[in-house]
Amino acid sequence: MREPVIRGVGLVASLGYAAVIAWLYATQPQIVAQVTGGFASMVGAYKVDPQAFDDGLRFFRGNQFVEARASLVRADPAERDPHVQFYIAYAYYREGWGRLYNDDALFGKGLAAVDKAIALAPGGRLVVDDPDLGMHSADELRAELQRGMTRDASDFNPLRVFGARK
């Protein structure tokens, strides 16, 4: 093989490998599915499992939030779909919401999931047209989760018990 060809192929391979390493450092995938899903989404080949997503929505609407999250995680193992991540965050919100107090741990996980959804959405804007939801945009959900985790005087307002879960 001629030397310029070797050098050219080596250069392209090195730059490609370096780009993969930079992407791994930037995204910090935790499991192999996240790595493969990330590469698949780069070339537009990533698909959410529709059956698992439908199962997740069914559980979500039946207030079975743990089951809903299990199905939704199975639907989007690489965590590349903003809609699925939105529903996961919403499941954390609904499970953690309380008339007297909110579960900060669940709200914290919901905040992480909705942040992921916002990061994945084109332009950071995510609106879900689902009549079952009280909040349709990721921004609303994020603000609600943040408010739920904030300690202030309104937490001691007795009228809070009449509040409704969104």
Place this chain on the structure above:
Amino acid sequence: MTAIREAVVLPLIFLTVTLLGGVRLGAGVALAPPSLFTLVLATMLIVALVRSGALAPDRLLHGSRPILANTNGAVVLATLFAAAAQVLGMLTPHSGLPLFFVSVFLFVLLLNTLVAQPDRVRLLRSLAVILGSALVLKFVILASLSGPSGSRTARVLVALFDAATFGTITQEPQSPGGGYLAFLATGLFLIGAAALPGARPGPFAGAVVRLNSRAEVEAAPGVQSPPA
């Protein structure tokens, strides 16, 4: 140096070391970028490689070389720097007194190597000793002090040791795979460093070799053959 080694083998080795060197195995897998101090150490290491003749930058980047060859050379240098930083970062403990002492240890050893100006072979040996001892210190000695012990006596001794040192010695428990990854990354880095294009021998080096050749010494006028 062949084009395959410069364009394919060396970047592949150093990029793999860059990837492996950043892996931190714990509850999950994390990829840690190099700290500022390891960048300084990596710079010192590359300067030591150049001064010892283990790395000749003019054989990678030179005006007389084609643009593509110079680009390959630049990739080798960039990946060498990244790999050196990640290997040194991987071998440095994460916290407490070990972090301080190993950082000082690596800094002083590299500074000493810079000042001593060893030749290529001695520098590579010295580098193997430096990286190997740091590997043993972190992944064998400190890991055995910090890891969850099996027996109750061992746990009590570790707890006493931890209390006596105000908790500044023990590190976070490491995954067993971390040591193997570190061993692989260090070994690959040393192979890559040994495969770097070194400085060419000077014009008198060949003459010294010829004079030291036994046949020529014996054939030289006025030299008597040693008794058999």
